[in-house]
Every structure is written in structure tokens, then in C-alpha cells.
Amino acid sequence: MTSVEPGRARLDERIVGAGTDSRFALLLLLIVAAGGYLLVPVVSALHPGDYRGCQLAAGADLHTGDTVAGATRLVGQALAFLPCVARHAPSPPLWQILAGPAVVVAVAAVATISLPLWKQRRGRCVRLSLVHGGAEVAARVEELAAGRVARMPELFMAPAAGGVNASVFGTNGRPRMLLTGGLVACRVKDPRTFDAVVLHELGHIANRDLTITHATIALWRTFLVLVVTPFLLWWSGLGVFGVVAGGNPALTAVSLRYLAVPVVIAVVVYLARADVLRSRELYADLTASRWGAPLEHVWAERASAGDRHPRRRANALLDQVRTHPRWEIRRAALDDPAPLFAVSPLPMFLSGSAAALMNYHLMGHISPHVTLLSDWLGQALAAVPAAVVAAATTTALWRSTVRAATLGRPAPLGVRAGLWLGLGLIAGSVISGQSTGYLWLPGRWWVLGLVAAVAVAFTCWTCQCARLAVTAWPGPSPRGPLALCLIAGWLILSAWCAWWNYYGAMYATGFWYDPAGLRWVVVNWFPGTGDVRPDTTAVMAPVIGVLRYAAYQPLTPVAAVAAWVTPFVLWAAGTVGRGPGRSWQRSRGDTGSDDAAADGAASRAWAAPALRQVTAPALLGAAIGAAGVAGVQAWLHTLHAAPAQRGGLYAFSYAIWSLAAIVAGAFAAALVAAASARFRLPSALIAAGIGALLGLGAATALISVDGCVEPLSVLNDTCSWRPAWRQLEGGNTFGLVAHITLLMAPVTAVAATALAALFRPVRRAVLGKNAAPARARSTCSPAGRRRGGAVLAAVGVPGVALATAAVLTVGDAEAQLMTKARSVTVEAQTAFRRVAGLPVLPVSREVRRRQVRAWYRLGGRYLLDHAIGTGRSMARLLREAGHGNRLEVTAGLMAGMRPLCRNMANVASWEPVYFEIPDPAAQTFWHRFGLAVQSAGPECVRAAEREDAVAFRISVAKIMIAAVMAVDASDRIKAIVDDPSDPVFRGVPVAPPQPRL
Amino acid sequence: MDTQPECSSAVAVRDVVRRVVADCAPEESVVVEGLLHYSDAEVLARLRRRGHGRDPLGFGLADVVPLVAPLLWLVLESARQKLTDAAVDQAARGSAALWRRIRRRKAPPEIIPPLTREQQAMVRRMVLDAAAEAGLPESRAKQIADSVGAALALTKPTPLTEPTAPTEPSAPTEPDEPHGGAAGGEPR
Incomplete structure (x- = not known):
């Protein structure tokens, strides 16, 4: 049996978690979230409706006009728009939307289980135990595996494969190993190579790489078949239409962005997966090396074979797409596993872009049912990408910092990593369209600089926390401070993502509140x-x-406190505990005599001040x-x-x-x-x-x-x-x-x-x-009283800070748990219009005609017809009660008019909750009618009940004048539609949907 | 001294390969035993396939070692085809192979017909050329060629109608595993 040599790595690569599981999780969640998001339009196609009609009735035309202003019109008329959509273009039920990712996950799970059966099919390999002479090979593999892996892998051989290779597949619970014919043949003549290759594969099993790797592959293939294919079939038609249509930039941008999303996800998944797999290869090499695998022998043979790669630039590019590092890198990593501690730009960029895409896609699941959304639900959705990106980046930055501390090198700042992370977040946000709306580029592109700044601040914060932990944490293991840093980082990124989803991205698209409206809010804030x-x-x-x-984002108070309490606790722990405790760094690292000197210098350079x-x-x-x-x-x-x-x-x-x-x-x-x-x-x-x-x-x-x-x-x-x-x-x-x-x-x-x-x-x-x-x-x-004071400070200050944050969070909980269905009220809509305005979009005559027609068709005609009809009935009663030019108000007249006044008041009560007429002139008539009758109608009813002839006369006069406004609005609309034979004027008018969300 | 008889017997390609590998490259015997689990057509299809794909958790070396068994099998098949009426044979074999696939029957082993001395010399030359092309030393190539000659001459003649069954395993099979050959999978 191969003897076990002492480890050569200067720093044990297992000192801090590898973080590759979190990067795999990032990929899995990215695929699942994209699966649901991309299927929403496909599922929606099963529920055809008149969404465009509601848009037009609201006075918006997102495909031709100013999209920010158009969206403002929709939000500013939410009380009419959301019920309109619910009635005329109902979204698919939530279970259907969630069924997409659920089915993808279920099929992927089945595929993960089935994949080993496919890989071990007879056409590819034979079971080694069935081959004459295979028992000797199996015996050697078992000898190598004994005591190193929890379960002996099942062995297969691909006899026709001449390469010197092996691979493992299956699951962590039931591993399988495939040996090529070339490797089996070299067992006798070159047993060191055989041992090295087999031990490397056993290293994969010991490192539990199998399930997660093959689950990612299975999920990706399922995603391609079940999601991308139907999605592309559905959207390619619209995309082609958008390009051919030309002159319609919004439609083209939306269509091509939808088509680009699967391509971008494919690139991200491919590159990120290759990057993770490369690091898993190095881990397997180091594990095998620790077991005494003669890997140097394998690399030496390749070096003697003259396998050089002179094209360095091409190699650098190829390195990013390979699933296995070049042998030079693998050989170098045996001496110094620096690549496993490096913070490379590409993984940072990919983590950022994947998180941004996932973030947007998760929000896309709930957007068809926006009335269910509450602040806490939005926060919970934002917490998912925040968790995976925090885990992936924090682990990488901690590893880099710990290595620098152990080797006595300058502490990494995290600026470069943050910039790459920020660029990834920006790229994901732009590609998904979150910060661009329906256009190609953001309206305020410089806002994206804020994303990069936050990313840099986050990575710098993480590096500094790691540095403090390295310097001051007295515990035997870095797990505690790392967990603390992970939780705090997750909270910070969650709060940031939630704010970005609601307001940051909206500001980047070009929208913000009207300055005069904001001033009004300030003036009227305090009663x-x-x-x-x-x-x-x-x-x-x-x-x-x-x-x-x-x-006021739900997690902002606790995240803001966590941002400074975390370094405080780490710092204070060094004061309270038994001093700078770096035993966990040294416990697994190799400390030579040269390191001792470096260690002294490093301690001085890394020591935290009091x-x-x-x-x-x-x-x-x-x-x-x-x-x-x-x-x-x-x-x-x-x-x-x-x-x-x-x-x-x-x-x-x-x-x-x-x-x-x-x-x-x-x-x-x-x-x-x-x-x-x-x-x-x-x-x-x-x-x-x-x-x-x-x-x-x-x-x-x-x-x-x-x-x-x-x-x-x-x-x-x-x-x-x-x-x-x-x-x-x-x-x-x-x-x-x-x-x-x-x-x-x-x-x-x-x-x-x-x-x-x-x-x-x-x-x-x-x-x-x-x-x-x-x-x-x-x-x-410190000892004695000072130590007691330090303990008090270390516990008391975070306690007070967190208690303050908790009180604020609990105090806001009721409002933040309220769904939009409950929080969108007439008052809220009025307040929004006051601070954001309700712009009238400059559109062509034809679009205006379609807008007005849609308003009329979806409920406007019903309201106007009722107003005009009621007005005529009132006029008839008044004529009958008149004597010449004098109106004689009798009890009978008031009794007859009372239901008509009530009816008129009912019609007028729709004016503030139904859409505004997209034509300003018609809207002016309609609004005047509404204002007048909302006050005069109830007055009329009260006067009739009290038999107050004077008040009755005044209120009826107001109502009759207002009724003329309704007639004017109706005439104006008929003039705009300009087609008496239009079907919109025939049949029974459609009542507007009730403004209950 | 030339010990070859005037005319060799008809022998199966796989028998020759097995014998030669046992003589010249015993370390590859397990590989040959593995190949014998497949029909000749399946073996040739797999040996001719370039690149077996990169498994994500493989060792990652793309090196291909010059093995005797694959080289020999391909050369002998090539020689066998040269010595028969290729065109007629191929057409007949194609339809027959398709029919066998449909019926999931195993194909009979490929047989090298009895060879004249000239034909044996041609086979020897082909082996030497292929070995040289694969980068094997001359002495090794000669050793293999000699062994092939001996195998063609000394191997027990194979009945033309009897299919050669795969070698039975000597190692105990795992009772809970299905037999690897039951699926009858197709090459990718």
C-alpha cells in the first residue's frame, strides 16, 4: 500500500470551508428561479385576456410611449387597473406559476437518480466484477479506498477507452467509479500512475462531490428541455416580430431581452460550473496527495513528454472554460494551494450576475399576483439571492484573508473583488431589464455606480471582519466568527436587495417622485x-x-446594526478572551522555521489596536x-x-x-x-x-x-x-x-x-x-475589573443596538405584513399621485383614440350612460313639476328625486377610483361631474329626507349642471372614437370592476 | 526458421487477439476480457470512436496509451475485410446486423478465413505498419507480429456457424446487481 507522506501544503486548504457548495447552490437556485420566471409567459398564454385593453384604458401604451410615465399611470390608477386586469386578463393561478419550478426540480431529481444508470449502461462500460481478472484490479482499488472513503465505490470498466483516466459518478451515498481500459492496463506496468488516478477519484468521493455535481448537471439538462425549449418557441415569434417591426424599440428590447436571458444563463451556468469543478479537482488532488498519491509522478511524466503550452493568452482563456485545470496548475497547487485561496475576478462577476438574475426572476414569480405582495414577502424573496451571494463571496474572501494572515502577507482589501461583484450585479440587472424597464439602457445609468459602491463596501467589510477574526478571535476554530459574518452579510445584502428591487432599480430606470410632491409630503408629515x-x-x-x-425596508434596522455590531463583537472578543488566538490557523498549517520569523512580523502587522x-x-x-x-x-x-x-x-x-x-x-x-x-x-x-x-x-x-x-x-x-x-x-x-x-x-x-x-x-x-x-x-x-467591564461592553452594546432594531422592526411589522390588496386604498393612491403625478402621455391621435375607446368599453360607457340616463330622468321629473319657469318643490317631487340623487351620487363615487379618461378635455368634464355630484348628490338625498326645499333646490341645480358635464364628456368621447358604427356603442355596457383588490 | 504451415485454419478475430495479448501484453488481459463482453461489431465501433467525452469528475488526463489489444483488433479486422469480398460482405452484413439488432440477437464472431503464406505475410506486414504508426518500438512490433502469425497458425479452428460466447466471469458476481450484458445498449 502506498505510504502516507506528510502533507506538503503550507496551508491546509480545509482551514475554512471551500465554499463550492454555496456556489453550486447559487447555480441550482439560478436555474430553478429562471425556470419559473421563463415559464410565466408560457403559462400566461393559456389564460388569454385583455391586458392591453386595461393598459390603454389607463392611458398608458408601454410599447410606443414613454415607458416610465406609462408605468406611473398604471401605478397611479392601481385601484382601477388591478381589478381591471383581474377581471379582463386574469393571471394564471399562483399554483400554476409555482408548478413550473416544482416540476423542473422533480424531474431533475428523477434525472439525478437515473443519471448513474445511464452512465453505467452496458454500451459504455462493463461491471468490473463480471470481467475475468477484474478481481485483482478491484482488490487494489479496495486497498486504496480502505479507511479513506466511507463507502467503497462500485467499479466499472470502459475497456475500449484507451486513455489513462478514471471518473466517479453516482451519489455520495452510492458512489461508482469508472476505470478506462488504458488505466487498467497500466496497473501492472505503471502502478504509481494507477494509484494516483484512483486516489484522486477517491478524493472526489471523500470530498462528497458526486451528488451536487450530478444534480447540477441533471437540473441544467432538465431546464433546457422543460423550460428553454417551450420558452424559446413561444418568444421567438415575438422576438422576430419585434426585430422585423423595427421602429418599435420597446417591443424589440423586451423581446430580444427575453430571448437573451436563456443564453446568458447558459453562459453563466457553464462558466460558473467549470470554475467550481476546477477547484474541486484541486481539492481532490490535495486530498489524494495527503493520502500519499504519487501525483508528482504523473505530472513529471507529462513534463518529460514536453507537453508545453506556448500560447499563454489562449490558455488563459481556455482555463476559464475547462472543467479541469491544466496540469501545470495542478502540479503547482500540490506545493502551494494558492488557487484555492485566491479571489478571482470571474467567480465574483458570475456570482454577482447570477444573483441579480435570480433576484429579478424570483420577483417575476409574484409579479402576476402583485396584490399578494407585502414588504416582508418582498424582503423574503430578496433574501434568497442575498444568502447565496453572501455565502459564496464571504467564504472566498475569508479564505484569502486567512491565508494572508498565516503567511504574514498584507491583508486583502477586497476592493477589486467588490468591483467585479458589483459589475456582475450591474450586468445581471441590465440584462434582466430590472434597471432598464422596457428600454435597452437605464434611464439613469450612473445609479448603477451605487451598486458597484455597495458591492465594494460589502467585500471590504467582509475582508475586515475576517481580518479582525484572524487577529482577535480567541476560539479554537474560525467557524463561529465565519458564521457570524455570514449571517450579518446576508442581512446586509438582503436589505440592500429589497431596497434595490423596490426603489433603486426604479430610480435607475428614470422614475422618481415629483420634487413638489415630496415637499408637500414633508410639509404635511406632522399633524x-x-x-x-x-x-x-x-x-x-x-x-x-x-x-x-x-x-423602512423590513430588515434595514437589524442589517444596519449588524454592519457595525459584527466587527465590534469580533474586536471585543479579542479583548475579553485570551488574546489574539490564531491557534486554528496553525493547527493545520505547516509551520517551518522560516515561518516562525514571518509569524512574528505578521502578528505585529495584523494586531488590532485596543x-x-x-x-x-x-x-x-x-x-x-x-x-x-x-x-x-x-x-x-x-x-x-x-x-x-x-x-x-x-x-x-x-x-x-x-x-x-x-x-x-x-x-x-x-x-x-x-x-x-x-x-x-x-x-x-x-x-x-x-x-x-x-x-x-x-x-x-x-x-x-x-x-x-x-x-x-x-x-x-x-x-x-x-x-x-x-x-x-x-x-x-x-x-x-x-x-x-x-x-x-x-x-x-x-x-x-x-x-x-x-x-x-x-x-x-x-x-x-x-x-x-x-x-x-x-x-x-485585561484582568479583574477591566475584564469585567470589557465583557459588559461586549455584550451590552450589541444587546442594546439589536434591541433597538428589534423594537423598530416589530413596530413596523403590521404595516409591512400588509398585502398590496389591503394597502392600496383611495388615500394611498391619492398620495402617490400627489408625489409622483399622473402624467398625460403625448401619443398619436390613433393611440389616443384607442385609449379613450378602451376606457369607454371597459366601464366608462356604463358610468356615463348611467349618469346621463339618471340626469334625463331627473330632468323629466323636474319638467313635470315645473310651472312655467318656476319649479315647485313638493314632497312628492323630493320623494321621486331621492333615489335618482342617490343613483347619481353612486355614479360619481366611481370617478376617483375608475381610470381617468385618457383625453384631458373629456377628463376635465368627467372630473367636474365627479366633484360636483360627490357633494351635491348626498346633499340632495339629505334634503329630500328632511324635506328641505331650499337645500334640495340648490343641490339639484348642481347635479343638473354636473349632468351636462357628463353629456359633454360623452360627446367628446364619441367625437374622438369618430365612428358611430363602432361596436363599443352597441349592446349592454360593461360595468367597471369593483375597486376591491 | 519459418515454422508457419502452408495454409492456416479459419480462426475468430477475438481468439487471435486474446492469444496474442496473453503472449505479448499480459497486462492488457483484463481489457481484452472486458472487450469480449461485446460483439465484434460493438468492439470495433467503440475502438473506432474518437474521444470518450470528459466526465466532470474524471481525472482529467487526455493521454491515450498505445495498447496492443485495440491496435491488434483493428488491424485484424482490416485484414479480414481485405481478404474477403468487401462490397458484398458489407452489404450483407449491414442488413443482417440491422435484423439482429431488431431481434436483439448477438452477432456471430468475425472469422479470419484460412490464409495462404502470402496472405499471412500481408497480415504480418499490416501489424508491423500499424505498430510503427502507434509508436511501438520495432522489436515490440516484431514480437507482436510473430505472435499473430503463430496465433493464426496454431489457434484451434473456429466452427463457422457457432457464435463465440463471451468469456464467463471467474470472479463471483454480485447477487443484487443485474447482469451488465442484459440491456443490449447501443453505442453512443
Whole structure:
């Protein structure tokens, strides 16, 4: 039996999880999500309807007009549009949409089980036990496998294959190994090669590569057959039509993007799978090498055979598509498994693009049933791609950092990895169309830079957390801090993805709220009246308009806290524990004498400074925040607002400028921490986080005792304890302050770190090379009282922060669990129209005719006919009751008119919830009718009930004038349709769908 | 000294291959035993196939070692075809093979007819040429060619109507596994 030699790797490749399972999971989820998404239009084809009619009735024409404005019209008339779609173009049931991916997964599972049977078919190989003489070969394989794999693989031979090769297939629970004829033949003459190849394959079995690899293959093939084929057949027709049609860029862009998605997914899956498989090969080599496999012998033979590859560039390209690394790379990896610790651009890019595509495709499952969507459901969908991309990137970055620490090399920053990850996210977002709408490119392409910035911040944060763990974590294994980092990273990316899905991508497409509307929101946020001088609405409106949506994502509070609590815990653990514990690095690595010296240097270079170097700036930031809040109080006190004038903009400004003071304090803390410490980003994060938390506490205290210090009195004239959350309860203003405070802590820290990094060269140039910050004192193991204080801080600070986040999250839970069916109300629709407007699209005369006709056909005619018919009935009654030019109001007349007034009021109540007429002139008539009758109709009914002749006369006069408006609107529509024989004017009119979602 | 008789007996290609490999390349005996699980047509189809695909969890070496058994089988088949009326034979074999496939019957083994000395010399020359082309040393090629000559001369004549069954396994079969040859799969 081959003797087991000592491992040659300088660093054990198993020191941190390989992360390949998470990359496989990324591929599996990408395929499943794409399967469901691509089948939605195919399934929808089974439910034909008049979706286009509802679009036109809403005044939109997404295929010819301004798509952003068109989408705004749909959202702004959701109360009419969604019921219209539900009635005239019902989406496929949710179970049918979910059945697509379910069937794909089920078939793939069956294929995974069947694949080994196909691979071991008689036409390909024979079972070795059935071959005369095969027992000797099997005996050698069993000898090699003994004690190394949990289960001996079943053996097969492909006698006609002359290559020196072997492969494993099947599942982890039932592995199979296929030996080629060439390998079997060389067992006698070249037993070392035989052993090396077999041990490599046994390494795959030991590393549990079989099931996941073949499941991915099976799922991919199932996806091609069950999803891509019907999808391409369905969409190719539309795509060709779009190209041929020309001059219709929206249709062409949509069609070609749909056709491109399967191609892009194929490329991503192929490249990502090849990349993962290459790393699994290296792992199998290293496992085999650890078992003493003479792999060097195999590579040496190839080297002596002169197998050189002079075309380096071609090789570099081919390396990305090969499932096996070149033998030079494999040989080099035996000495130094650097490739397994490297953070390569391609995997980062592929992870980003796969996550972005998956994210969009998951949202696509629910988009046909948008009324079921709640904030938490959207958050849950966003959490899926966040989980896989966090797992894939975090593991890779940790491995890179741990290796650098062990070898005493500079810590990786993560900037380059973040850029590639960001580029992948951008590419996925553009290709899927999430950030472009129906066009080729985003309306605001520069917004995509924010994606790259967040990706860079995330990777830098991950690297710094890993560095802190390496430096300070006292435990025997990195699993604990890695798990903490994975969870925190997942939360951060989940919150980011949810915000991006709802608002970021929408902003990139070109949509945003109307500035005047946002200003209106700010002015009317807090109930009551009040004013401030100078007027700061112009500053507050756009900032609050952006921050409120980001701060109110369900996971934002906890993610924002996790961003700084994670490095704090890792840092504090080094202080509380038994000092920098790097035993888990060394436990499996090879430490030679040369490493000992490097280790000393590395320890010095990697040592984290004492934690108080970040707590001091935090206290400074909190003090600045508290002083700022006091300053805001002093400013508002000078306005001497009367008690009745202490609401509205006055109270809102109090809250928002206090918030600004807290954030300014946090930013100052972050700047000081980032400038003075070696661990810039974690320092800034912790300083800003603690500073913001303490600042919020100070502000809460100051507002709660408002009135106790006369020069600082804002809302009260007497001294008493009035909790701030009660005083600023209106419009949930205090909640807004708390949410944004938590959000802004990591945001200001990242900005401060970026500034510090940018100004670092400038500072060096001005102050010279000796201007480097003084060496920080290393973390140490304090004893006694100091140790107790450290424990208290290490547990207390995260506890308070997480409790604050939890309180905010629970407080919002009811609203965030509410589905769109419940949250889309007349008030919500009105508010949306106020901040976003309801633009009238400039379209051709023909499109306008079709829009107006659709409005008329899908419910408008019913409403107008009823209004006009009721008006005529009322006019007839009035004529009958008239004497010459005088109207004699009698009890009988009022009794006869009462149901007609009620009927008219009913018709008018549809005006705010049904579509606006796409023609502005007709809409003006219709809107006037609605406004007039909504007030006059109930007045008429009440007057009739009270037999109040005067009020009755006035209200009826208003109604009759309004009825003329309805006639005008109807005439205008008939003129636009311009075809009396049009079927829309015949038959029974269609009632509009009830505005209940 | 030339020991070959004036005219050899009719022998099956697979018997010659088996005998020669046992003499010249005993390390390939297991490979030959594996090949004998297939009919001659199946063996030739698999040997002629270029590239067997790359398994994702394979070792990853594309090297092909020059094995004696495949080389010999292909050369002998080539020689056999030369020595028979190829055109008629191929046409007849094609329809017969199709019919056998439909009926899932195993084809009879390919038989090399009795050879004259000139024909034996031609076979020897073909073996030498193929070995040289495969990169085998001259001495090794000569050894194989001699062994082929001996096998053609000394192998027990094969009855022309009796199909040669695959060699029975000597190793115990696993009771829970279906027999590998039951499926009758087709080459990819």
C-alpha cells in the first residue's frame, strides 16, 4: 500500500470551508428561479385576456410611449387597473406559476437518480466484477479506498477507452467509479500512475462531490428541455416580430431581452460550473496527495513528454472554460494551494450576475399576483439571492484573508473583488431589464455606480471582519466568527436587495417622485400647524424622500446594526478572551522555521489596536450629536411659536434637524476613527454605530425633558417627563428618526472611510512619510475589573443596538405584513399621485383614440350612460313639476328625486377610483361631474329626507349642471372614437370592476 | 526458421487477439476480457470512436496509451475485410446486423478465413505498419507480429456457424446487481 507522506501544503486548504457548495447552490437556485420566471409567459398564454385593453384604458401604451410615465399611470390608477386586469386578463393561478419550478426540480431529481444508470449502461462500460481478472484490479482499488472513503465505490470498466483516466459518478451515498481500459492496463506496468488516478477519484468521493455535481448537471439538462425549449418557441415569434417591426424599440428590447436571458444563463451556468469543478479537482488532488498519491509522478511524466503550452493568452482563456485545470496548475497547487485561496475576478462577476438574475426572476414569480405582495414577502424573496451571494463571496474572501494572515502577507482589501461583484450585479440587472424597464439602457445609468459602491463596501467589510477574526478571535476554530459574518452579510445584502428591487432599480430606470410632491409630503408629515424660519423644506424633502424608503425596508434596522455590531463583537472578543488566538490557523498549517520569523512580523502587522481607540471617537460623536440637538432646540426656541403653532412643519423640523445632528455626530466619530486607526472601516463602523446609538439616546432624553430648560424649550413650556416617542408620535416621526439614525451609522462610516482613504495620499504628501498614525496598542487580555467591564461592553452594546432594531422592526411589522390588496386604498393612491403625478402621455391621435375607446368599453360607457340616463330622468321629473319657469318643490317631487340623487351620487363615487379618461378635455368634464355630484348628490338625498326645499333646490341645480358635464364628456368621447358604427356603442355596457383588490 | 504451415485454419478475430495479448501484453488481459463482453461489431465501433467525452469528475488526463489489444483488433479486422469480398460482405452484413439488432440477437464472431503464406505475410506486414504508426518500438512490433502469425497458425479452428460466447466471469458476481450484458445498449 502506498505510504502516507506528510502533507506538503503550507496551508491546509480545509482551514475554512471551500465554499463550492454555496456556489453550486447559487447555480441550482439560478436555474430553478429562471425556470419559473421563463415559464410565466408560457403559462400566461393559456389564460388569454385583455391586458392591453386595461393598459390603454389607463392611458398608458408601454410599447410606443414613454415607458416610465406609462408605468406611473398604471401605478397611479392601481385601484382601477388591478381589478381591471383581474377581471379582463386574469393571471394564471399562483399554483400554476409555482408548478413550473416544482416540476423542473422533480424531474431533475428523477434525472439525478437515473443519471448513474445511464452512465453505467452496458454500451459504455462493463461491471468490473463480471470481467475475468477484474478481481485483482478491484482488490487494489479496495486497498486504496480502505479507511479513506466511507463507502467503497462500485467499479466499472470502459475497456475500449484507451486513455489513462478514471471518473466517479453516482451519489455520495452510492458512489461508482469508472476505470478506462488504458488505466487498467497500466496497473501492472505503471502502478504509481494507477494509484494516483484512483486516489484522486477517491478524493472526489471523500470530498462528497458526486451528488451536487450530478444534480447540477441533471437540473441544467432538465431546464433546457422543460423550460428553454417551450420558452424559446413561444418568444421567438415575438422576438422576430419585434426585430422585423423595427421602429418599435420597446417591443424589440423586451423581446430580444427575453430571448437573451436563456443564453446568458447558459453562459453563466457553464462558466460558473467549470470554475467550481476546477477547484474541486484541486481539492481532490490535495486530498489524494495527503493520502500519499504519487501525483508528482504523473505530472513529471507529462513534463518529460514536453507537453508545453506556448500560447499563454489562449490558455488563459481556455482555463476559464475547462472543467479541469491544466496540469501545470495542478502540479503547482500540490506545493502551494494558492488557487484555492485566491479571489478571482470571474467567480465574483458570475456570482454577482447570477444573483441579480435570480433576484429579478424570483420577483417575476409574484409579479402576476402583485396584490399578494407585502414588504416582508418582498424582503423574503430578496433574501434568497442575498444568502447565496453572501455565502459564496464571504467564504472566498475569508479564505484569502486567512491565508494572508498565516503567511504574514498584507491583508486583502477586497476592493477589486467588490468591483467585479458589483459589475456582475450591474450586468445581471441590465440584462434582466430590472434597471432598464422596457428600454435597452437605464434611464439613469450612473445609479448603477451605487451598486458597484455597495458591492465594494460589502467585500471590504467582509475582508475586515475576517481580518479582525484572524487577529482577535480567541476560539479554537474560525467557524463561529465565519458564521457570524455570514449571517450579518446576508442581512446586509438582503436589505440592500429589497431596497434595490423596490426603489433603486426604479430610480435607475428614470422614475422618481415629483420634487413638489415630496415637499408637500414633508410639509404635511406632522399633524397640526406650525412653521419655521428659515424654510428648510427644500433641503429636507429630497433627503427624506430617499432615506425614508431605505430605512423602512423590513430588515434595514437589524442589517444596519449588524454592519457595525459584527466587527465590534469580533474586536471585543479579542479583548475579553485570551488574546489574539490564531491557534486554528496553525493547527493545520505547516509551520517551518522560516515561518516562525514571518509569524512574528505578521502578528505585529495584523494586531488590532485596543478597542478604546474606537470608543473614544464614538463618545465624541455622541457628544457632538447631543450638542447639535441642543442647538436645534435653541434655534427653534428663538422662533417663540405659540402652543397652537407647534405642530406641522415646526415639529417635523425639530425631529429632522435633531436627526441631522445625530448623523453629523456619527459622521464625525467615523472620520476620527477612520483617520486614526489601522482598521479603518471597522473602526469607523463601530465609532459611528455607537456614536449614533448614544446620540439617539441623548436626543431622546433631551426631547423627553423638553420644557425643563427654558432657552431650549421647543414643544413645551413646563418641565415634565414627556417621552420623546410620545411627543413626536404624529406621522410616526420619532420612528422615522430612529430608523434613519440606525441606517445612517454604517452609511456615514463607509463615506468617512472612503474619504480617509482618498485623503491618505494627500496627507502623506503634506506631512511626509513619518505622518503615519502612531502604532496602536495591541489588544490584550485585561484582568479583574477591566475584564469585567470589557465583557459588559461586549455584550451590552450589541444587546442594546439589536434591541433597538428589534423594537423598530416589530413596530413596523403590521404595516409591512400588509398585502398590496389591503394597502392600496383611495388615500394611498391619492398620495402617490400627489408625489409622483399622473402624467398625460403625448401619443398619436390613433393611440389616443384607442385609449379613450378602451376606457369607454371597459366601464366608462356604463358610468356615463348611467349618469346621463339618471340626469334625463331627473330632468323629466323636474319638467313635470315645473310651472312655467318656476319649479315647485313638493314632497312628492323630493320623494321621486331621492333615489335618482342617490343613483347619481353612486355614479360619481366611481370617478376617483375608475381610470381617468385618457383625453384631458373629456377628463376635465368627467372630473367636474365627479366633484360636483360627490357633494351635491348626498346633499340632495339629505334634503329630500328632511324635506328641505331650499337645500334640495340648490343641490339639484348642481347635479343638473354636473349632468351636462357628463353629456359633454360623452360627446367628446364619441367625437374622438369618430365612428358611430363602432361596436363599443352597441349592446349592454360593461360595468367597471369593483375597486376591491 | 519459418515454422508457419502452408495454409492456416479459419480462426475468430477475438481468439487471435486474446492469444496474442496473453503472449505479448499480459497486462492488457483484463481489457481484452472486458472487450469480449461485446460483439465484434460493438468492439470495433467503440475502438473506432474518437474521444470518450470528459466526465466532470474524471481525472482529467487526455493521454491515450498505445495498447496492443485495440491496435491488434483493428488491424485484424482490416485484414479480414481485405481478404474477403468487401462490397458484398458489407452489404450483407449491414442488413443482417440491422435484423439482429431488431431481434436483439448477438452477432456471430468475425472469422479470419484460412490464409495462404502470402496472405499471412500481408497480415504480418499490416501489424508491423500499424505498430510503427502507434509508436511501438520495432522489436515490440516484431514480437507482436510473430505472435499473430503463430496465433493464426496454431489457434484451434473456429466452427463457422457457432457464435463465440463471451468469456464467463471467474470472479463471483454480485447477487443484487443485474447482469451488465442484459440491456443490449447501443453505442453512443
